[in-house]
Amino acid sequence: MIEVGGNGRLWLLSGVRSGYALRLTEDDELLHLHWGPRITVEDAQALAAEKIPAARGFESPLDGREEYPVEGGPRFTRPALSVRADGVRGTEWAFGGWEADPEELRLRFHDRLHHLALTLHYRMRAGSDVVERRVTLTHARTRARDGVPLELLRADSAAWSLPARDGWRLSHLHGRWGAESRLVRAALTPGEQLIGSRRGHTGHAHLPWIALDAGDAGEESGEVYGCALGWSGSWRIAVQSLPDGSVQAVGGAGHDDSGLLLLAPGDSWTTPVFAGLWTEGGFGAASRAWHAWQRRHIIPAAERHRPVLYNSWEATGFRVDERQQRELAVKAAALGVELFVVDDGWFGARTHDAAGLGDWTPNPDRFPGGLRPLADEVHRLGMEFGVWVEPEMVNPDSDLYRAHPDWAQHHEGRRRTEFRNQLVLNLARDDVRAHLWERLDSLLRGAPVDYLKWDFNRSFTDAGWPGDPYPRRLWTAHVEGVYGLLDRLRAAHPHVAVEACSGGGGRVDLAMAARTDQMWTSDNTDPVDRLAIQHGFSQLHPARIMAAWVTDSPNEQMNGRFSPLGFRFVSAMAGVLGVGGDLTRWSAAELDEARRWIERYKRIRPLVQGGDLYRLRPPGDGLTAVQYVRGDESAVLAWLPAQRYGEEPPPLRLCGLDPAARYTDLDRGGTHRGAVLTHRGLRTGLSGDLAADVFHLRRITGE
Known part of the structure; x- marks a missing residue:
């Protein structure tokens, strides 16, 4: 759902549980207002009415607040857009209007000197909290003799602005060949952290995904922001921890600012999608939301099961x-x-x-x-x-x-x-x-x-x-x-x-x-x-x-x-x-x-x-397990790489079940009460080293 306020200069996108708001100032500066739980247009207008704190010396009031920071003017954060033509760099834009359909908002800007037209796309599909962002850049001159080519040195897909917190923690996936996708979480220190690939493909060293939380989120609780880039070549995500405690993350195609392509008069280029997601249900809820969005909107024929x-x-x-x-x-x-x-x-x-x-x-x-x-x-x-x-x-x-x-x-x-x-x-x-x-x-x-x-x-x-x-x-x-x-x-x-x-x-x-x-x-x-x-x-x-x-x-x-x-x-x-x-x-x-x-x-x-995935216990030497829930059925996969001191592995406290229901084990027989499975847990009976098993549960209907 897309709503408009502020005399046509404020926009609010609403998903299932989250909202995203932005506004345009009288000087055509596009500022970020809100990304978090659902709010009303009136709430967004109240945020817009708040006075922006005066900038301290050597700082800019725009830094960390702009929706799409560009090179040029009073800006000192990493720019999302850098353009060069006839030796002149930078962008000075003016608002050119907006349009929307039920799922996508498009905001148009232009730069008079470079004849560059820029459209910011925001898409929030029905039933989802994922915000899909991308940018279309067009050389507005239509004939070669009317203008020189524009060199796109850098054109990121989006900039994501996060509010000030006492401290931020960054999660990302790192690795190498044979050891990909390993999760690391660490405090985000002041300054900037870069991840990406210079290899011409996405790369084994990092996946183009980050998550940020205030250091207090868990698997099933806490506020989490996530961003993921849809690009299969060289790429870069820059996470900036700013002096006021806020964070801005920009990302897109290309590993540096040395040039993406030339735009001849009349040419256009659209960046890849850089998607964002907010949740207050921890890293598990974030993953389930990403998964559902991909199965519903991204993956071809996702309703068909993949064969063995x-x-x-x-x-x-x-x-x-x-x-x-x-x-x-x-x-x-x-x-x-x-x-x-x-x-x-x-x-x-x-x-x-x-x-x-x-x-x-x-x-x-x-x-x-x-x-x-x-x-x-x-x-x-x-x-x-x-x-x-x-x-x-x-x-x-x-x-x-x-x-x-x-x-x-x-x-x-x-x-x-x-x-x-x-x-x-x-x-x-x-x-x-x-x-x-x-x-x-x-x-x-x-x-x-x-x-x-x-x-x-x-x-x-x-x-x-x-x-x-x-x-x-x-x-x-x-x-x-x-x-x-x-x-x-x-x-x-x-x-x-x-x-x-x-x-x-x-x-x-x-x-x-x-x-x-x-x-x-x-x-x-x-x-x-x-x-x-x-x-x-x-x-x-x-x-x-x-x-x-x-x-x-x-x-x-x-x-x-x-x-x-x-x-x-x-x-x-x-x-x-x-x-x-x-x-x-x-x-x-x-x-x-x-x-x-x-x-x-x-x-x-x-x-x-x-189904919906619940990561019950993370990998390690001890018991690790995942659970999948779909409708009245659930499957638990449990592994015990090594048993220590002859101790029985702890019960697995299951998720996504009805505490008032009973569940039958389809492989072993017997029944379990939902309240017991969720509170005390499921005993796996695993022992020894490199032991594993599967538990397939179905809700019992009727008496």
Whole structure:
């Protein structure tokens, strides 16, 4: 709901439990008024009537109060917008009007000197408290002779203003390859803290999400502000703790202020969405609100449950052929697997990682009839069929690179850096995108493919574009090229699901969530390590898109740890369950146990992938657990990595249940009273090391 007051110069957006208000001064300064619990227009007008404290020496009354601070004028906070033309930097804007529909408010401004038109977008969808913000910038001159190009040095999507508190605490997700999405919370000290990526993709080091609280919020109580950026390239979020105790956070595409793109007369560019959320229900309520918003508005076909998959990589590596894939498919189908995926090695001369990347046609020696015979057999076995691709990369030893070496990102006269024996194709180029469209479209038309695992295994290092008048735009245009290619493929092949992957969790963000069906969370499949990775991932993203695999033990890729099959399964059942082990080495007893775990997962899948998440106990050496609630059912997944001193793990106090109701355990029988489960807790009976189990509860109706 959007309401207007203050003689048409005050706006209030209201969600389910929160409100967001802003106003325009007589000098056309757009100031932030309120972000917190729901208020009325009259409340917002009272806030607007309050006198702004006089600025102390060397300070500005605008700092920390402006909705979208720009470079220029009496401002000293980090600007969200920096523009240059004819050697003149900065912006001096004037209000140009507003418009609104039921869910989106648009405020228009313009800069006379640069002929720059700016529109601030605010969107609050029905049934949600998430505020989606973005900015559209337009070179208002329509003919080239009427103006010079505008250089966008920096154009953040939004600035978020938080009120003064005695102290702020910042939460964010950090890590590296194999250790992504680890949650850290620390006091926000005076000054500025930056997180982001300089790699050309979202990156393993940080996810584009932050949360701020006054140091007193818990999992299920306390005021929490959160912000998340929907961008899959280099990015930056700057959190500024200002002298008066307030906080302002700005964020958007690009890792620095050296330039995003040129706007020629008549051109426009719209930033990615930078979304914000306020809650008074702690970090758990914040996560549940983010999850519900993504399932309802962001994730494609979120109402469809993601299938249990099998991926053949660990079983075969690059030694892929049709006969061996058929054998694995038979074993996978017997377990109850619903999607069979052939990973790297099916195409071109791809017998190792230094050749064939970019040649997306089946290897004729390994697949004499192409992929169709295998796909048909997989379908006959009752499973969907998928393949791995890495369209944005190329090996120098490939037919594609030999024909088009200029298609790879590079700087003229400089050595081309190879990581993983590969280079990055420049998807900002029209011809590169046209070629990839033709190859991928032919792949999907040539065989009944239901699923693509879209990988991205290398960061930008030589992001050059010789001959382009503004090569800096590659950093932005490559990402938009990926979006355009994915959107086109999905429109032409709506039945094909896509998994986003980047050497694990190197490209996890809201923009990829909007274009793919699930995300590969990490290459680390060790079930103990995964508990912390999945705990961090869940702060923003729902289990519906969190791919998690059961792989072989010992975990040879990461740490050599031995873990029981049951612990591995329960760890992976917290997301979209997959199996990635070498089934030819599993014993008959292991295969039978795996089949039973998959059956149990399918029974709780609607809860995991579509329910509300409660993080009951965080990861550690002791008992950790999560709970999913949907309607009258609940599923509890509990893990005990290590038992200390022979002590019984504490009962799990459950959430989201009706205290007046009774609940039956669908796996073990017996009943529990809701009041007992929520107050005293559920006893898991776990003991020893690396123990885990699942508890599926259903409310009893009637007598």
